[in-house]
Amino acid sequence: ELLILAPSPSAAVNAQLDQQYTCHHAWQVPADERHAWLAQRAPAIRGVVTTGALGLNATDMGLLPNLEIIAVNGVGLDGVALDVARERGIAVTTTPNVLTDDVADVALALLLASARHIVTLDRFVRDGGWERRVAIAPASSLRGKTAGIFGFGQIGQAIALRLAAFGVHVRYFQPRAIAGTSVPRAESLLALAQESDYLIVCAPGTPATRKIVDRTILDALGPQGTLINIARGALIDEVALIAALQDGHLGAAGLDVFADEPRVPNALRALPNVVLTPHVGSLTVETRHAMGQLVVDNLAAHFAGLSLLTPVKP
Numbered sequence: 001e002l003l004i005l006a007p008s009p010s011a012a013v014n015a016q017l018d019q020q021y022t023c024h025h026a027w028q029v030p031a032d033e034r035h036a037w038l039a040q041r042a043p044a045i046r047g048v049v050t051t052g053a054l055g056l057n058a059t060d061m062g063l064l065p066n067l068e069i070i071a072v073n074g075v076g077l078d079g080v081a082l083d084v085a086r087e088r089g090i091a092v093t094t095t096p097n098v099l100t101d102d103v104a105d106v107a108l109a110l111l112l113a114s115a116r117h118i119v120t121l122d123r124f125v126r127d128g129g130w131e132r133r134v135a136i137a138p139a140s141s142l143r144g145k146t147a148g149i150f151g152f153g154q155i156g157q158a159i160a161l162r163l164a165a166f167g168v169h170v171r172y173f174q175p176r177a178i179a180g181t182s183v184p185r186a187e188s189l190l191a192l193a194q195e196s197d198y199l200i201v202c203a204p205g206t207p208a209t210r211k212i213v214d215r216t217i218l219d220a221l222g223p224q225g226t227l228i229n230i231a232r233g234a235l236i237d238e239v240a241l242i243a244a245l246q247d248g249h250l251g252a253a254g255l256d257v258f259a260d261e262p263r264v265p266n267a268l269r270a271l272p273n274v275v276l277t278p279h280v281g282s283l284t285v286e287t288r289h290a291m292g293q294l295v296v297d298n299l300a301a302h303f304a305g306l307s308l309l310t311p312v313k314p
């Protein structure tokens, strides 16, 4: 039996899970009834399907004595108590590769929207500013600028590929150097921010990266700089970010992820120099289907005693 914490946007994926297992859909149960509901079903549950955003914490894992596998419909592991899973020998799988391109596309969409004022200009046309012949301030060109990619995994590298086509110089930083790339590595995150017009955050949310993009980094990025975040809100000191955008220490931001989703601070919503999207990096029909299919296939492999397709290394 499976515990499903969130459905897939793919009906075909949900149907396969319902056909192959007895599924308990926690997301259909009101929050205040969930504890009692789960207590009743907990002993039978051998697998959990969760998302990158929801994860599975130590408390909830503790309620499931016979849990064998956690299938994350996403790549972020910040919400999963991996130490507990390791101790108990619970397998964990994610959905790498299939979401890389779409998440990279959203990073570029946010960057282009920020640099070329797309959201403001859309509002300007709708509100009749163009017809009133209100002057339009020129935007700034991408060509010849420098982008710093913080976190140079698959998604960071896919963003680098796209940026090259726009004539943007690219560098990266992450603690471990990547072999076989022609993209130069900066000495530190601070050096990366100093060298960059755009800082693009693609690193995982871990205790080591928590609020790593702080006032110092934002100041280094500077008044003409733009911050793009498609990773996790936890990597940014959001209070410092808001202050920097308000007082002009930072030029602009394009954000798909936030510290306390789905809540976005009013101060951030009020700023004209930010573009905001509701954590949709991987949210396309094609990618969510492929992600969900990987969840289904990993579960099938596990319960058939075969090796997992995309396991998280313990």
Ligand code: 8YV
Pocket: 050, 051, 052, 053, 073, 074, 075, 076, 077, 099, 279, 282
């Ligand atoms: C979604 C994500 O939040 O992959 C991740 O870690 O953040 C996103 O793809 C989610 O996991 C979708 O199910």
